[in-house]
Amino acid sequence: MSTVVDRPSLTEVAKKPSPWAAPPRPSWEEEPAKAGLAAKGIVLAFACFAILFPLWIVIVTSLSSKKTIDETGGLVVIPKDITFIAYQELLSGGQVQRAALVSIGVTLVGTLFSMTVSVLCAYGLSRTGSLGHRWILMTLLATMFFGAGLIPTYLLVQALGLMDTYLALILPSAVSVFNILVLRGFFMGISPELIDSARIDGAGDWRILWKIVMPLSRAVLAVIALFYAVGYWSAWFNASIYLTDQDKMPLQNIMIQLVQKQERPVGLTTEINTGQLSALAIQMAVMVMALLPVAVLSPFVQRHFKKGMLTGAVKG
Amino acid sequence: MSHSTVPRSRAEADTPTKTPTASGGTTGRRDTGRQGRIGFWVRLRRDRTLLLMTLPAVLLVLVFNYVPILGNVVAFQDYDPYLSDNGFVAMLQSPWVGIEQFQRVFEDSQFWHAVQNTFVLFFLQLLLFFPVPIVLALLINSVIRPRVRAVAQAIMYLPHFFSWVLVVTVFQQIFGGAGVIAQTLADHGVNGFDVMTDPSTFKYLVTVQMIWKDAGWGIIVFLAALSSVSNDLYEAAAMDGAGRWRRMWHITLPALRPVIALLLVLRVGDALTVGFEQLLLQRQAVGPDASEVLDTYVWWNGIRNQDFSYAAAAGLIKGLVGLTLVLVANKVAHLMGEQGVYKK
Numbered sequence: 001m002s003t004v005v006d007r008p009s010l011t012e013v014a015k016k017p018s019p020w021a022a023p024p025r026p027s028w029e030e031e032p033a034k035a036g037l038a039a040k041g042i043v044l045a046f047a048c049f050a051i052l053f054p055l056w057i058v059i060v061t062s063l064s065s066k067k068t069i070d071e072t073g074g075l076v077v078i079p080k081d082i083t084f085i086a087y088q089e090l091l092s093g094g095q096v097q098r099a100a101l102v103s104i105g106v107t108l109v110g111t112l113f114s115m116t117v118s119v120l121c122a123y124g125l126s127r128t129g130s131l132g133h134r135w136i137l138m139t140l141l142a143t144m145f146f147g148a149g150l151i152p153t154y155l156l157v158q159a160l161g162l163m164d165t166y167l168a169l170i171l172p173s174a175v176s177v178f179n180i181l182v183l184r185g186f187f188m189g190i191s192p193e194l195i196d197s198a199r200i201d202g203a204g205d206w207r208i209l210w211k212i213v214m215p216l217s218r219a220v221l222a223v224i225a226l227f228y229a230v231g232y233w234s235a236w237f238n239a240s241i242y243l244t245d246q247d248k249m250p251l252q253n254i255m256i257q258l259v260q261k262q263e264r265p266v267g268l269t270t271e272i273n274t275g276q277l278s279a280l281a282i283q284m285a286v287m288v289m290a291l292l293p294v295a296v297l298s299p300f301v302q303r304h305f306k307k308g309m310l311t312g313a314v315k316g
Numbered sequence: 317m318s319h320s321t322v323p324r325s326r327a328e329a330d331t332p333t334k335t336p337t338a339s340g341g342t343t344g345r346r347d348t349g350r351q352g353r354i355g356f357w358v359r360l361r362r363d364r365t366l367l368l369m370t371l372p373a374v375l376l377v378l379v380f381n382y383v384p385i386l387g388n389v390v391a392f393q394d395y396d397p398y399l400s401d402n403g404f405v406a407m408l409q410s411p412w413v414g415i416e417q418f419q420r421v422f423e424d425s426q427f428w429h430a431v432q433n434t435f436v437l438f439f440l441q442l443l444l445f446f447p448v449p450i451v452l453a454l455l456i457n458s459v460i461r462p463r464v465r466a467v468a469q470a471i472m473y474l475p476h477f478f479s480w481v482l483v484v485t486v487f488q489q490i491f492g493g494a495g496v497i498a499q500t501l502a503d504h505g506v507n508g509f510d511v512m513t514d515p516s517t518f519k520y521l522v523t524v525q526m527i528w529k530d531a532g533w534g535i536i537v538f539l540a541a542l543s544s545v546s547n548d549l550y551e552a553a554a555m556d557g558a559g560r561w562r563r564m565w566h567i568t569l570p571a572l573r574p575v576i577a578l579l580l581v582l583r584v585g586d587a588l589t590v591g592f593e594q595l596l597l598q599r600q601a602v603g604p605d606a607s608e609v610l611d612t613y614v615w616w617n618g619i620r621n622q623d624f625s626y627a628a629a630a631g632l633i634k635g636l637v638g639l640t641l642v643l644v645a646n647k648v649a650h651l652m653g654e655q656g657v658y659k660k
Contacts, residue, residue, distance in 0.1 A: 019463035026547070028554040040455060047452065048471045050528065054486045057496060074499045075489055117372045124369035131356075131363040136370055143381040146639050149631035150611070151618040152387030153380070159403030175376045205365040226477075234479030237593055241619050252481045259485045260597065287485055294477040299470045305536055 055291070062086055062284035069278045086285035089277060094267040096254055100289055102166075103233060103251040110170040110232040115225055117175060122183035123209045140177045157242055168242035169250070173231065179224050186220040187213055219304040226301045230294055251290055259283045388635075391417055391628040410625075417629035427630060429605070430613040437519055437590040437609060442583065444523050449534030450572065454564070456535060457542045472532025480593040483529050488512055491521070512598070515606035522607075525594060537575055545571045577654040585642035588634050610634045 017023065025031075057075050064076045065083045090096040124130075125137055153172065162168040190213060198208050214221065236252035243249060257263045264272060264279065271277040360367075387407070394413050399406040421427050452472065459465045475483065489495050493510035501509045511521055545567060553563050592611040599607045604616070614634070618627025 019466075020461060022461045025460070026551065028551050030554075030560065040458065043455060044459070044468055047532075048468060051471055051475055051532070054490050057489060058486065073503075074494055075496050077496070117376065120369040121373035124366040127363075127366065130366050131359040132367060136374060139374065139382075140377060143377060145642055146385075146635060148381060148384030149388060149628065149635055150614050151390065151624055151628040151631050152384035154619065155387050155390065155403050155407070155624065156380070156384045158397075171376065172380045175373050175380075177377070180373060205369070209369075230477045234477075234481075236479065236481055237596070252479050255481050255485065256597065260481070260488065260601075284489075287482060290482050291478060295474060298474065298477045302466075302470050302473060305473065 055295075058284045058287050058291075062281055062288045064278075064281060066275065066278040066281065069280055074280065075284075085277070086281040087289075089268055089271065090265075090282065090285055090289070095265055096251070096258070096286055096289070098247065099249055099251045099254040102248060106166060106169050106250060107229055107232040109166075110174065111225055111229045113170060114174050114176070114179075114228040114232075115221070118180045118183055118224065118228075119209070119214070119221070121175075122180050122187055123205070123213060125180075125184050126187040128188075140180065143177055154241060162242065164243055164245050164248065166248070169235065169238050170232070172238060173235065176228070176231070179227060183217070183220060183224055186217050190216055222301050223304045226297060229297075233290075233293060251286075255286050255290055258286055388628055388632050390625050391632045393625050395625040395628075397622070397624065413625075417625050418633070420626060421630045421633065426604075426608065427613060430608045430610050433519075433607070434588055434590055434609040437522060438587045440519055440523050441526060441590065445526050445531065446580075446583065448527055448531040450538055450576065452531060453535040453538035453542060454568070457539060469532075469535070472535060474532070475529045476533035478529065480529075480597055483525055484594065484597045487521070487525055487528075513601045515602050518598075518602045518606040522591060522594060522598075526591060537579070538572060541572050541575045542568065574654060577649060577652070581645045581649045581654070584645040586638070587641055588638045 057077055060079045061069065061076045063082045063084070063086075064079065065081050065085070068076055068080045071080075091100075121140075125133055127133065157163065157168055157172060162171065194212060194216075195208055198212055203211065234252060236250065236256065239248075239250050239253050240256075243253075258265055262279075262283075265282060268277060268282065272279045272282070354362075390407060390410070392412060392414060393407070393410040394416075395407065395410045397403065397406055399409045456465060456468060456472075459468065478486075491497060491511040493512065495510075495512075498509040501507070511517055514521075549567050550563055553567060558566065588610055590609050590611075592609075592615075595607050595609055596612050596615060599612055599616075604612075608616070610630070611634070614627045614631045616627075617623050617630065621627075
């Protein structure tokens with residue numbers, strides 16, 4: 001994947017246009033109509049607004065004091081004061097902090113486990129001639145066409161004794177065949193000469209994977225790790241059917257209780273009832289806690305998305 | 317691939333060294349000649365590390381994707397979980413009832429109601445959701461300022477990474493009874509606005525939620541197809557006097573056609589799945605009349621009411637119809653000269 005980069009000369013760097021500016025259009029292309037440009041701008045701006053505005057309200061309300069929220073009569077659009085009291089209360093122990101830790105733990109352990117299993121499998125399948133390669137690939141691919149169904153899966157998890165364990169949140173969803181195919185497609189694109197020369201130097205498959213293939217695949221590894229991590233972080237359904245112990249519930253499930261069903265958080269009920277705390281600010285703070293990690297991480301991986309989505313095309 | 321007569325891969329059969337895309341097949345192990353000379357045990361010895369590496373994933377898939385298929389036998393039983401502490405034993409001891417459960421399912425009017433809701437939502441999504449990413453991709457593709465493009469993309473991809481819980485609660489803050497719109501209307505004397513619990517508009521609400529969450533993400537595939545179109549084509553067309561719209565009609569859209577066909581096939585093949593988590597989350601708020609689809613029907617009867625055999629039967633019906641849809645959709649794609657999900 002490493003290619004020789006054409007380094008621009010110093011004068012070119014100096015003249016490099018601002019990324020906000022429009023590059024010159026090719027000579028054959030007609031100048032765009034003003035009305036068309038304006039229409040495009042409006043549609044684009046509306047799309048971005050429709051996504052960002054709700055998030056803005058949630059964040060601002062979570063940072064507002066009880067007084068501001070009472071004055072506005074609900075959600076705050078224009079911030080008047082900023083206070084972190086809702087977060088302080090939530091993170092000073094109790095239900096929500098516990099749930100957040102559970103979510104972080106499951107996400108970290110789950111992502112590490114899924115990545116290990118998937119990378120190994122993808123590398124193991126990256127040589128089209130190897131023994132059983134086709135059979136294994138077919139076995140994996142077939143699962144993309146059917147699901148066993150909710151009830152049999154539930155009965156299996158129950159029979160395996162995984163009820164009320166964190167393993168039930170990780171194992172059933174640990175392997176995504178799609179992700180394995182993406183990784184495999186990428187591994188197959190790595191120059192065979194490079195791998196051959198390492199083999200001649202005496203490196204085995206483990207070493208080649210660790211020292212050559214993985215360092216060359218950082219971009220796609222980042223994308224797949226993000227996919228897995230987001231999957232674990234966002235999951236709530238498995239917890240809702242496999243867990244009964246309230247203390248084990250991850251953040252998303254607590255969010256259903258506190259925000260969607262408007263229940264009062266355990267331990268903070270008196271503060272809310274006596275008016276020291278705004279129930280709304282607490283709810284919004286829980287939502288921000290759920291969206292923050294995702295919103296912060298995903299833009300960093302963004303430029304690799306296309307690569308990650310498209311090398312998934314099935315080869316061999 | 318049978319291992320006696322066929323070469324390991326096309327790459328090896330033609331030229332063993334340089335075949336850029338297919339060369340993965342020879343990576344590292346360039347055996348001279350055909351594989352027919354190598355016996356099974358030699359290959360096993362040679363590839364044992366590779367096989368070992370695939371083992372954990374294969375085991376997980378076998379246990380969690382294949383073994384439960386066998387569990388579908390409960391659909392032909394009257395499964396009683398209390399027969400034994402061990403689920404497997406309970407399954408073996410439960411009485412067989414033949415197709416009685418299926419008869420019960422087909423006689424249940426609520427099942428047919430769920431079927432109806434599933435199809436209504438599917439067609440609504442096809443009509444309202446499906447075109448949005450295409451239009452947005454054309455729009456983004458026509459933005460030439462690099463930074464504007466990157467920022468717009470980053471914002472549009474974002475909601476895809478949100479959980480359904482978050483999406484539903486975010487919508488609650490805007491369209492709910494205590495949401496921003498209701499708040500503003502109440503300030504102007506209009507009370508009682510609450511789209512989140514209104515069964516009559518629920519199907520549109522669900523579709524809008526879906527567009528908000530995933531339409532932006534859907535752009536990626538189309539952008540990739542667009543970026544592979546050679547600029548020479550546009551230039552040549554412009555030279556021949558084709559204007560903006562004609563270039564889009566005759567160059568851009570044909571370039572998108574295979575992608576659109578593929579996604580359409582995938583969507584039709586998956587028609588019976590219309591947003592399980594999303595609907596389950598809102599089932600209580602709007603009621604089952606508006607929100608019950610096949611997947612939630614299975615959940616309600618199986619997990620909630622513990623009528624496992626009955627729910628498994630309903631799930632099996634859904635699974636079989638779904639599989640048929642995938643195969644038919646692919647067949648149609650092949651007949652139309654498109655590739656579909658798998659090759660012929």
